[in-house]
Amino acid sequence: MASRTGMFQAVSVVWESVKAVFIHQNMPGQYKHLAAALAADPANQVVFITKRGDRPLPNVRRMIYATRKTDAKPHLYLRSTQEAVYHGQEVAKMLLTLKNGGFVPDVIAGHPGWGETLFVKDVFPRTPYLNYCEYYYRPEGQDFGFDPSFAPSLDSRLALRLRATPLLHALEACDRGIAPTHWQRSTHPPAFQPKIAVIHEGIDTRRLQPDPAAAVPLPDGRVLRPGDEVVTYVARNLEPYRGFPTFMRAVPAICAARPGATVLVVGGDEVSYGSPPKDAKTWREAMLKEVEADTSRVHFLGHLPYEQYMAVLSVSTVHVYLTYPFVLSWSMLESMAMGCAIVASDTAPVREVIRDGENGLLTPFFDPAALAARVVDVLADPRAFDAIRSAARKTAQDGYELQSCLQQNIGLLHRMVEEGAR
Structure with missing residues (x-):
């Protein structure tokens, strides 16, 4: 990948162009600003794989998938895992479509929560994958069992362990992870935390400020x-x-x-x-x-x-x-x-x-x-x-100011692209 100074001079990012794929069933999710910033440079090619058909982003190619319906009734503990597999399978088909069309991304960023990223590395094993580490489910010390009004059953506790299956696979497969807060990072298994950076998506504090004329x-x-x-x-x-x-x-x-x-x-x-x-x-x-x-x-x-x-x-x-x-x-x-x-x-x-x-x-x-x-x-x-x-x-x-967070996010992507090109 050749390099030149592009639209990201503010973060000392030097690249000629980047091919990026974002994966999130609820487009744009946490990638609203990041995907838009990359797509604003005409030298870049940005693809978004999602379930949503609305909320367009300028210059972003959208690929929509739909999960298969099945009559099979899995074990109670495996219901969310089966759904995750179907999500991952459909996204893998989208990635294969890109690959067969000659599009090889320089970087892939995705949210693993619904299983969509399960097979990213099987389709593009050499492309750096940035995993969005929003939350990792645990039976103690977090949301599960926190509210005494909803006493968890043993079945729900055991099912929770398997609910983390796609998250665990994503942590193992990813090249790097990113979490929006330190506490959310801390919910993930300690063995994987060293490769998780803490960078928030950012809040537009220039737009969000008190308005004395509000009504x-x-x-x-x-x-x-x-x-x-x-x-x-x-x-x-x-x-x-x-x-x-x-x-x-x-x-x-x-x-x-x-x-x-x-x-x-x-x-x-x-x-x-x-x-x-x-x-x-x-x-x-x-x-x-x-x-x-x-x-x-x-x-x-x-x-x-x-x-x-x-x-x-x-x-x-x-x-x-x-x-x-x-x-x-x-x-x-x-x-x-x-x-x-x-x-x-x-x-x-x-x-x-x-x-x-x-x-x-x-x-x-x-x-x-x-x-x-x-x-x-x-x-x-x-x-x-x-x-x-x-x-x-x-x-x-x-x-949490948007431009600062955006610069940090772009900088992390840039480092991953550079590492992947070596």
Whole structure:
């Protein structure tokens, strides 16, 4: 591979062109900025293998696969493994199509979580493979068994070990790995951690910043603006993994203590992680059966376009983020970049970023009363938490700023390409 200085001078990357393949069933996933940055240089060729047919990226060739349907019923412990094999097989066919067409990538980057990358090295054994090490399932000390409301069975514990099968294969096969946080890296087997770099995908802190002109219209005709008394909660979906039950159980006490407060809840009603409720269609419905919420003050906004989501964070007086010991949400870092005063769960992934009383406030995950008390403290005297808001934004800028993270990601890819060309 020849070299010249291209679009990546800022990271001292010197190459003439690169052929890159990204693999993620939910395109673009964690590769939104990285794939786009590579594709922005016309000298590069970027291919994305995925299940999705929407969310196009300019100058990126999309290859869509669909998994086979089967009537076979595997052993309970092997259900996720069988599905992973089918995903891996279909992606292998896509890679073979590229190979037979004369396209040999200089580097492949993929998420192993659904088994898609199982056979990458069997099709392209000499191409460097960068494995996205988002999370490794374990029966102790993480999400499994964390919530006493969902006591795990022995079967689920044994099945969990095999659920990690595609992750383990990916760790063994990859040339290098990348994890977004140190805690997420630590969930992986110690023997493989030396080849896992910690680099986040990045948060666009230049775009994500407080907007004094933000406005959030409500169904009753009111418009919320910065300075109003607003509690915000955001999750992709409203579910126990992101502490939705704890939050809802805290809402009545918050509303009683602060009669002028409005609560904004952003998120869908599907299940991203864990299980659906037994006695309701959604976790929102389940919690509204348990908790009395004044619908004139508690507003469920569903999924929002990004600009409206930023407006919600801009009007927030206090923002709540809760999570099991699991993957850290982009939304927490985005709310920090927006200068929110955050009350967050005192759980391991959060503690890596938030220091209690410095750039946020921590509260026990399962304690609605403690959560309500901390939220009320901020609502009662918002200006007393200005230093925490500033520190939160600085944390996002210093450790997770998009351009810095992007440069590090591109630099890692470049080193892998150079090593692969030797």
